[in-house]
Amino acid sequence: MTALLIEANNLSRYYNDHCAVDDVSFSLAKGEVLGFLGPNGAGKTTTMQMLCGNLAPSSGEIRINGFDLLEQPKQAKQCLGYLPDTPPLYKELTVNEFLDYCGRLHGISSKQITHAIDLAKDRCGLEHVANRLITNLSKGYQQRVGIAQAILHNPEIIILDEPTVGLDPIQIKEIRALIKELGQNHGIILSTHILSEVQESCSHVQIINQGKLILKETINDLNQRMNTGRIKVITRSTINPDLFSEINNIHTIEDLSNNSYLFHHDINNNPTELIAEIIVNSGRGLLELSPVKQSMEEIFISLTSNKDSE
Numbered sequence: 001m002t003a004l005l006i007e008a009n010n011l012s013r014y015y016n017d018h019c020a021v022d023d024v025s026f027s028l029a030k031g032e033v034l035g036f037l038g039p040n041g042a043g044k045t046t047t048m049q050m051l052c053g054n055l056a057p058s059s060g061e062i063r064i065n066g067f068d069l070l071e072q073p074k075q076a077k078q079c080l081g082y083l084p085d086t087p088p089l090y091k092e093l094t095v096n097e098f099l100d101y102c103g104r105l106h107g108i109s110s111k112q113i114t115h116a117i118d119l120a121k122d123r124c125g126l127e128h129v130a131n132r133l134i135t136n137l138s139k140g141y142q143q144r145v146g147i148a149q150a151i152l153h154n155p156e157i158i159i160l161d162e163p164t165v166g167l168d169p170i171q172i173k174e175i176r177a178l179i180k181e182l183g184q185n186h187g188i189i190l191s192t193h194i195l196s197e198v199q200e201s202c203s204h205v206q207i208i209n210q211g212k213l214i215l216k217e218t219i220n221d222l223n224q225r226m227n228t229g230r231i232k233v234i235t236r237s238t239i240n241p242d243l244f245s246e247i248n249n250i251h252t253i254e255d256l257s258n259n260s261y262l263f264h265h266d267i268n269n270n271p272t273e274l275i276a277e278i279i280v281n282s283g284r285g286l287l288e289l290s291p292v293k294q295s296m297e298e299i300f301i302s303l304t305s306n307k308d309s310e
Helices: 044-051 073-077 095-105 110-124 139-151 169-182 195-201 219-226 272-282 296-309
Strands: 004-015 018-029 033-037 059-064 080-083 157-161 187-191 204-209 212-218 227-235 250-257 260-265 286-293
Touching: 004 044, 004 187, 018 044, 018 059, 018 187, 018 204, 018 212, 033 044, 033 195, 044 059, 044 157, 044 187, 059 073, 080 139, 095 110, 095 139, 110 139, 110 169, 139 157, 139 169, 169 187, 169 195, 187 195, 195 219, 195 296, 204 219, 204 296, 212 219, 212 296, 219 296, 227 272, 272 286
Parallel strands: 033 187, 033 204, 080 157, 157 187
Antiparallel strands: 004 018, 004 059, 204 212, 227 260, 227 286, 250 260
């Protein structure tokens, strides 16, 4: 069984009478990239600050690679690399100078620090800007420097808060590829508002809303959830719903106008082949038949809206 890198048990955090995080529990193992989602004010940042030891929980326990974060903070934090939403850069330094400074803060020995810096620069694509002042780098390269400082000491756990905000499409693609690569040998928590980023980069996803976790699933399970049991059909001429009365797993047939129809069916018993056969044999002219999947955005809005209405 894979050892757990993070064990968060029954975390709660109060600000006076306001409960920002309410009895949250989850875990992270090596090789997992966990997408952490939630609306603004949902409790994401508070949770991540507690995981990094920047904020003490009002109740609950956090174990980082087996170390209790409150009882053994130094050992626990040595296992963490953290990139906040605004990278903590000293822009008057060159990339090399900044990474050397960060390496010494992490306690990397003089014998190992040059190798550690070279490795971080290589993984983040910073070799050709190593001697440039950080202030003169683009937003994308400054973000890379932020990730380099987070992985410099080769931590078991990497926590990234909105790592692609403000980047252009090419930079976003490069950072996502880096996250997937890092996820092979580390455990990663990725906080983001970009839902497609979770689908592309993460192996697991969880959604927090009003301080509570309302979804914890693997990406594969989420993709199954997105299959809603709907089929869109377009025909050359009008079809009569009675044609499909013998297909028991069709719940309803919705007329969308212009010979377009939406078939709602049992998700575990797909009638696509039977529907196509009936339409073709009836001479109605089958022009289109395609499954309709629920987008991740729709799932997110549905889950968080339901909680808000409650």
